[in-house]
Amino acid sequence: MGLNMEYIQGQTPLDETELEGLLIPTIATRGELDEFEQQNIEQAIQWLIGRRLTAEKILTEQFVMSLHKRMYGEVWAWAGNFRQTDKNLGIDKWQIPSALKALLDDTLYWINNKTMTPDEIAIRFKHRVVSIHCFSNGNGRHSRLMADIIIEKVFGKKVYTWGAGNLVYQSESRTEYLRAVRAADKGNIEPLITFAKS
Numbered sequence: 001m002g003l004n005m006e007y008i009q010g011q012t013p014l015d016e017t018e019l020e021g022l023l024i025p026t027i028a029t030r031g032e033l034d035e036f037e038q039q040n041i042e043q044a045i046q047w048l049i050g051r052r053l054t055a056e057k058i059l060t061e062q063f064v065m066s067l068h069k070r071m072y073g074e075v076w077a078w079a080g081n082f083r084q085t086d087k088n089l090g091i092d093k094w095q096i097p098s099a100l101k102a103l104l105d106d107t108l109y110w111i112n113n114k115t116m117t118p119d120e121i122a123i124r125f126k127h128r129v130v131s132i133h134c135f136s137n138g139n140g141r142h143s144r145l146m147a148d149i150i151i152e153k154v155f156g157k158k159v160y161t162w163g164a165g166n167l168v169y170q171s172e173s174r175t176e177y178l179r180a181v182r183a184a185d186k187g188n189i190e191p192l193i194t195f196a197k198s
């Protein structure tokens with residue numbers, strides 16, 4: 001396989017089938033992989049700049065999948081496709097479409113009825129979508145970009161800073177981030193909102 005990657009806490013291991021979807025055969029290390037993914041994500045961010053997107057457009061299965069494809073499509077063959085295997089994190093693979101549909105409908109309802117503050121809506125969406133874990137990998141970064149899109153395009157506010165550190169590698173920021181994620185698992189969304197704005 002050639003790829004012997006170490007996984008840090010809170011990251012999803014890839015299985016053999018998914019490693020086979022690597023589109024750039026010269027990638028040999030975890031660091032190189034991260035770099036290629038980061039470049040691809042920057043293309044997705046470029047695509048978003050100045051683009052007018054409504055809540056009705058963003059909160060669709062089609063948008064959620066196509067954003068993942070834009071973020072990782074140059075690196076992974078399975079980018080933009082729902083995962084075909086069960087993970088230690090996330091729900092049963094067969095339940096992904098229905099769980100996502102319920103989340104998209106709920107979020108559109110929260111927005112239209114101003115059920116919560118914009119931050120609560122964006123961050124609750126982020127936490128629920130990463131908990132579903134639609135994709136084989138890249139869910140954390142995808143969920144954070146989705147929250148940025150909601151807060152910026154729907155509510156006209158500034159995107160989040162997400163602790164201003166690197167969340168992909170083991171770091172103080174990541175430890176704090178995962179602490180906030182686990183608080184959200186227990187129903188307390190405030191630490192994740194505070195973290196996103198820090």
Ligand SMILES: Nc1ncnc2c1ncn2[C@@H]1O[C@H](COP(=O)(O)OP(=O)(O)O)[C@@H](O)[C@H]1O
Binds near residue numbers: 138
């Ligand atoms: N206990 C948890 N509950 C919900 N989400 C979690 C939990 N632990 C980790 N996560 C999320 O899963 C992400 C890791 O999934 P992964 O698909 O590997 O994303 P990425 O490759 O972008 O880091 C973390 O960044 C975090 O957002």
Ligand SMILES: [Mg+2]
Binds near residue numbers: 011137138139
């Ligand atoms: Mg990962």
